[in-house]
Amino acid sequence: MKKTDAVIIGFGKGGKTLAGALAAAGRNVIMVEKSDKMYGGTCINVACIPTKSLVHSAALAHVYDDGQLEARRTRYSEAIEEKNRLTAMLRAKNYHKLADHPNITVLTGTAAFEDDHHVSVETDNGQEIIEADQIFINTGARPFVPPIPGLKESRFSYLSETLLDLDMLPEHLVIIGGGYIGMEFASMYTNFGSQVTVIQDGPVFLPREDEEIAGAVLQSLKDRGVNVLLQAKTSQVKDTERHAILTVETPEGVQEINADAILIATGRRPNIEGLHPEKAGIQLTERGAIAADEHLQTNVPHIWAMGDVVGGLQFTYISLDDFRIVKSAILGDGSRTTQNRGAVPYSVFLDPPFSRAGLTEKEARDKGYHVKIAKLAAAAIPKAQVLQKPVGLLKAVIDADTNEILGAHLFCEESYEMINTIKVAMDAHLPYTYLRDTIYTHPTMSEAFNDLFASV
Numbered sequence: 001m002k003k004t005d006a007v008i009i010g011f012g013k014g015g016k017t018l019a020g021a022l023a024a025a026g027r028n029v030i031m032v033e034k035s036d037k038m039y040g041g042t043c044i045n046v047a048c049i050p051t052k053s054l055v056h057s058a059a060l061a062h063v064y065d066d067g068q069l070e071a072r073r074t075r076y077s078e079a080i081e082e083k084n085r086l087t088a089m090l091r092a093k094n095y096h097k098l099a100d101h102p103n104i105t106v107l108t109g110t111a112a113f114e115d116d117h118h119v120s121v122e123t124d125n126g127q128e129i130i131e132a133d134q135i136f137i138n139t140g141a142r143p144f145v146p147p148i149p150g151l152k153e154s155r156f157s158y159l160s161e162t163l164l165d166l167d168m169l170p171e172h173l174v175i176i177g178g179g180y181i182g183m184e185f186a187s188m189y190t191n192f193g194s195q196v197t198v199i200q201d202g203p204v205f206l207p208r209e210d211e212e213i214a215g216a217v218l219q220s221l222k223d224r225g226v227n228v229l230l231q232a233k234t235s236q237v238k239d240t241e242r243h244a245i246l247t248v249e250t251p252e253g254v255q256e257i258n259a260d261a262i263l264i265a266t267g268r269r270p271n272i273e274g275l276h277p278e279k280a281g282i283q284l285t286e287r288g289a290i291a292a293d294e295h296l297q298t299n300v301p302h303i304w305a306m307g308d309v310v311g312g313l314q315f316t317y318i319s320l321d322d323f324r325i326v327k328s329a330i331l332g333d334g335s336r337t338t339q340n341r342g343a344v345p346y347s348v349f350l351d352p353p354f355s356r357a358g359l360t361e362k363e364a365r366d367k368g369y370h371v372k373i374a375k376l377a378a379a380a381i382p383k384a385q386v387l388q389k390p391v392g393l394l395k396a397v398i399d400a401d402t403n404e405i406l407g408a409h410l411f412c413e414e415s416y417e418m419i420n421t422i423k424v425a426m427d428a429h430l431p432y433t434y435l436r437d438t439i440y441t442h443p444t445m446s447e448a449f450n451d452l453f454a455s456v
């Protein structure tokens with residue numbers, strides 16, 4: 001049996017950063033990661049970084065290989081190779097950052113609770129038992145696969161992580177699920193030159209987003225050739241030699257759609273598979289996440305949880321912020337909590353990208369705010385014209401009583417950078433007039449805030 005001060009289960013963003021902080025504070029740490037292909041976690045291996053590497057290559061394919069099928073196929077295979085090179089480099093870097101530290105041991109194997117101080121780890125060399133004073137759960141999320149007959153068994157079905165390894169450009173990609181991950185893949189594969197169909201069961205496209213902005217995103221995807229089916233239900237999938245046939249029920253009737261790749265993008269659930277948190281007496285939420293308070297402490301006082309497994313927003317930077325909260329609880333004064341994260345921005349890496357922070361107009365009105373609205377077409381931004389991407393719409397929701405920004409919805413080039421300025425303005429309680437009247441460099445996308453907020 002190994003004894004240690006802290007065991008961290010899962011090499012995710014929160015866990016690996018905490019490992020470094022605890023080790024620097026002189027604690028002995030064991031990091032348990034179930035796969036040697038996952039050192040560094042989901043983000044760098046199979047999610048944020050590889051998808052954004054491909055989004056970038058796809059944008060180049062769209063500009064340089066338009067209409068040239070062979071060139072696009074070659075660029076796609078090269079893009080997958082480049083993505084593999086990048087992830088392998090980051091994986092090795094992440095591994096050594098922890099493994100080379102004298103206070104940290106990286107143990108490759110699958111962890112499960114034995115009781116509230118003991119974790120068993122199944123490794124290639126047999127089982128190890130670890131006794132730890134403190135335990136941190138950072139096991140991420142896993143994809144949800146809907147029970148559609150034939151889907152799981154189809155040779156043409158992929159999850160986001162397995163599609164990233166397909167080095168032949170699909171001719172027709174069908175995406176089941178109209179959420180953010182599905183949309184990123186739709187945008188990316190359209191740029192690479194695949195025909196793309198998105199099947200969404202609900203009647204409203206991006207139902208949580210501002211109606212006007214969601215409408216602009218949908219129109220842009222359609223203009224780029226993406227076929228989006230709303231209120232559509234896949235009832236079965238059957239394989240033939242060369243492709244799968246999806247039977248899809250739509251308001252217009254039943255359709256049969258051929259696909260040489262199907263992406264299952266129907267959400268990700270907290271990952272507690274095989275972890276047996278009940279053996280440590282850890283409570284779960286109704287939705288199967290690890291239940292944790294605002295300090296991310298579970299009901300067992302020496303066990304904490306971070307990242308997707310807690311069941312909140314699924315972003316790498318939330319897992320990183322969870323690390324700050326746990327560090328504050330363990331090594332600091334506990335003042336950092338999930339209640340004082342400030343505005344949480346996010347971006348969906350479409351072409352152009354969509355980014356958001358704060359409330360939609362409807363949410364603000366429903367909460368009883370008196371609102372003022374700012375709006376600007378992306379075509380009015382000089383830099384959007386310079387980039388030859390005059391597509392999109394910017395919208396901000398302002399509290400008419402205080403002039404503070406309640407929300408911003410930016411569907412335009414480089415919105416993933418711009419939204420961070422909005423976050424800072426919201427957290428600092430700046431009036432919108434500050435962003436309206438301040439100096440920005442030119443020509444940049446950020447200077448659009450002058451005109452956006454002048455439109456109030």
Ligand SMILES: Cc1cc2nc3c(=O)[nH]c(=O)nc-3n(C[C@H](O)[C@H](O)[C@H](O)COP(=O)(O)OP(=O)(O)OC[C@H]3O[C@@H](n4cnc5c(N)ncnc54)[C@H](O)[C@@H]3O)c2cc1C
Pocket residue numbers: 009010011012013014015032033034035038039040041042043046047048049051052109110111112138139140141160161181271273274275306307308309313314315316317319
């Ligand atoms: C396709 C895709 C694109 C995304 N793009 C973005 C993006 O652009 N920006 C963004 O911020 N977020 C993005 N996300 C979300 C982001 O990847 C996750 O929110 C983030 O990686 C979660 O990190 P985590 O710290 O919770 O754990 P993870 O990084 O998921 O790490 C969990 C680790 O635990 C290991 N593990 C699980 N169970 C056990 C066990 N029993 N024993 C040992 N090890 C175990 C796993 O192998 C894994 O390595 C994307 C997600 C997907 C799927």
